Amino acid sequence: MTDPQPLLAALADPTRRAVFERLNSEGPASASKLATELPISRQAIAKHLNLLDSVGLVDRREEGRQVVYSARVAPLRDVATWLETVGDEWDTRLERLKQSFD
Amino acid sequence: MELQTTLTRDATAKLHFMADLPEIERSVELPAPPDEVWERITDGDLAEEWMGVRVEPRQGGAVTVPDRDVIGTVEEVEPGESITWSWREVDGEPSQVTIDIEPHERGSRVTITERLLEYRISGMPPVFLSKAA
Numbered sequence: 001m002t003d004p005q006p007l008l009a010a011l012a013d014p015t016r017r018a019v020f021e022r023l024n025s026e027g028p029a030s031a032s033k034l035a036t037e038l039p040i041s042r043q044a045i046a047k048h049l050n051l052l053d054s055v056g057l058v059d060r061r062e063e064g065r066q067v068v069y070s071a072r073v074a075p076l077r078d079v080a081t082w083l084e085t086v087g088d089e090w091d092t093r094l095e096r097l098k099q100s101f102d
Numbered sequence: 103m104e105l106q107t108t109l110t111r112d113a114t115a116k117l118h119f120m121a122d123l124p125e126i127e128r129s130v131e132l133p134a135p136p137d138e139v140w141e142r143i144t145d146g147d148l149a150e151e152w153m154g155v156r157v158e159p160r161q162g163g164a165v166t167v168p169d170r171d172v173i174g175t176v177e178e179v180e181p182g183e184s185i186t187w188s189w190r191e192v193d194g195e196p197s198q199v200t201i202d203i204e205p206h207e208r209g210s211r212v213t214i215t216e217r218l219l220e221y222r223i224s225g226m227p228p229v230f231l232s233k234a235a
Contacts, residue, residue: 082124083125086197086218091128093154097132
């Protein structure tokens with residue numbers, strides 16, 4: 001069992017966010033490949049990838065001797081859907097509140 | 103903190119995460135003084151008309167949504183100024199609502215904030231969104 005993890009706290013770190021956004025926009029990559037593209041050491045990238053993995057924000061796949069990581073946006077999409085639904089509900093309610101003063 | 107992430111191939115959504123919690127904020131100006139607005143939030147019948155929610159305006163008071171399985175509890179009350187409650191639909195995600203009322207010109211401004219406290223990724227245990235949760 002995975003312990004409860006702070007999902008969005010994982011993305012609060014700007015470097016970790018950069019790693020995640022790179023994987024999301026440019027596609028899957030290994031830690032070594034990311035180290036050549038981002039101004040961060042391979043070791044630091046591996047740490048960030050482990051943390052992203054522990055909160056379900058990346059998938060890992062073994063390719064030969066390498067591990068290739070890809071971004072997993074489903075958890076964020078759920079959050080986006082929630083924000084949209086809840087925002088719409090309050091828009092409707094506040095419109096009714098406003099009309100009640102007419 | 104603001105995170106811009108491409109969520110689908112053809113759509114980019116901007117997510118605003120304040121203090122690590124995803125939240126929405128909505129604000130409206132009303133032509134009535136704060137006391138009158140407060141009444142529409144805390145008077146059960148009046149509140150149900152526009153909000154569809156009944157709130158017992160005291161700490162620990164119940165928050166109910168007629169015809170829906172919602173469990174909610176009032177956490178903080180500043181009469182005439184603000185109220186905060188947490189609620190969740192059975193099997194849904196818990197969230198926290200704060201309503202702030204402030205005098206504005208000849209009326210008031212009401213600001214609603216609702217923040218998501220936790221949610222489940224399918225097939226995984228609940229994921230807490232904040233360090234504090």
